[in-house]
Amino acid sequence: MNLGIRRAAAVLAAAGLAAAAGALPASADTTVPVTxxxxxxxxxxxxxxxxxxxxAHGSTEVAGGVTENSDGTFAFPVVSGSYDPQSGDTVVQFGGSVHFEGHGGVLQITIEDLRVEVVDGEGTLYADMASSSPSNPALTEYDDIALAELDLSGGQPSLNGGTLSLGSTPATLTQAGSTAFAGFYAAGAAMDPISFTATVANGSGGGSTPPPAxxxxxxxxxxxxxxxxxxxLSVAGxxxxxSTSTLDGNGAYQTATGALNTATVSDLRGTNAGWNLVGQVTDFTGDAGTIGAENLGWQPSAAAVDTGIGAPGTVTAGNTVQPGQGLGVARTLASAAPGASAGTFTAGAQLSLGIPADTVPGDYAAVLTLTLS
Known part of the structure; x- marks a missing residue:
């Protein structure tokens, strides 16, 4: 896409035309290049x-000289630009890209060719972007959009010797930025602040901003x-x-045992409204017969996942259900009560299939369905 570099060149050319038109004498052009x-x-x-x-199970990929800082933010290389010490007008063009991906690749957002422009004291962050989302899976490109407005009330770009800098500056998402961000955030949302330190040719320029006393x-x-x-809800398999069935301790009936694949529940709604996870199984069918669904029992277990951010909610495992009164009807595997349901939780169960004495030997299969509500 790389429209940002062409736009920066256009701004530089416009500055030269303004001087030629008489806004400033040609000899008084104070614009210096950013290098x-x-x-x-x-x-x-x-x-x-x-x-x-x-x-989201997401990932982040950087390219073109962008690196990830220790705090998770990104460092973008400055590739070109200009600065006018008299007017304060600034163009700083960054190279490289950041690519975000989640939900198995359905959600994709690429941001590249960032550019900061300050004209008449107003700041804007431009970028080339491409995005897709579950509601709009087709990847759409957005060239040279005004991604965010910059709040420069805390300080304009300043030149000290040969160093041009902008301190941490709040950024607010525009409507165009919201669209290019796959609608993930509404226009007016606060983005992360942006800052830069750049070099200018020959160390030219005006005054500097002294540090606080x-x-x-x-x-x-x-x-x-x-x-x-x-x-x-997600399931590990x-x-x-x-297991192959064996007689119980009294030789009364055979049992086959195993473990349910771990289920993970994430409640990120922020409402603490509570949730319930239930399971129900179909009859076991084989080439020579059927084993009723009521013969599958389970012993549930559940735990909260400590993410290290805030206190996890509280989860309760369902009751043990014995073969014979088993999962032919919906039974609770795990639940979280209203007021303590937020967070991430895992649930599982030890399974036990009671096999009636008149069951014909062979292979049998059933489908157990977990439902989260």
Whole structure:
């Protein structure tokens, strides 16, 4: 896509035309080229955390010289730009890209060719983007969009010697940015702040901004935009092989045993509304006969997953059900009561299939369905 570099060149050309038209004498053109440096931007913390969750099972890939900082934000290389010390107008073009992917590749967002522009004291963050989502799986490209508006009330870009810098600056998602972000956040959402330190040719330029004197202080408002999440169920596998049947201790009937594949429930709705996970099995059928569904019993277990962020909710395992009164009807595997259901939880069960004495030997199969509500 790379429209950002062409746009930056156009801004530089426009500055030269303005001088030629008489806005400034040609000899008074104070614009200096930006030649290198680095900028830091994390895109959005809540989105990065969402990708790491068991819901999205996501990943992040950087390219073109972008690196990941220790705090999870990204360092973008400065490749070109310009700065006018008289007007403060600034263009800083960054190279490289960041690619986000989740939900098995259905959710994809690529951001590349970032560019910061400051014109007449107003700041904008531009980018080339491409995205897809479960509601719009076709990958769509967005060239050179105004991704976010920058709040420069805390400070404009400043030149000190040969170093041009912009401190941590709040960014707000535009409508165009919301669309290119696959509608994941609404226009007006607070994105991560952006900053950069760049070099300019010949160390030209105007004044510098001195650091605060000893004993002074400065405040920064910290904003967070928390997106509503879903209630989801995932299972570690789709097949359970029970053991070969054996007589019980009294020789009364045969049993086959095994373990249910682990189920994971994630409640990220933020409502603590509670949930219930139940299981029910069909009859076991084989080439020579049938074993009734009521003959499969289970001993459930459940646990909360400690993610290290906040206290996990509380989960309760369902009751043990013996073969003969088993899973021919829906039985609770695990549940979380309202007020304590938020978080991620695992559930499983030891299975026991009681086999009636008149069962014809052979292979039998049934389908156990887990339902989350």
């Amino acid at each position: 290198g440096g680095s900028g830091d931007w994390g895109v959005k913390l809540s989105f990065r955390n969402y990708l790491k969750s068991p819901v 000893s004993g002074q202080s400065a405040n920064q408002q910290i904003l967070a935009d928390v997106a509503a999440g879903p209630l989801t 789709d097949t359970v092989q029970l």
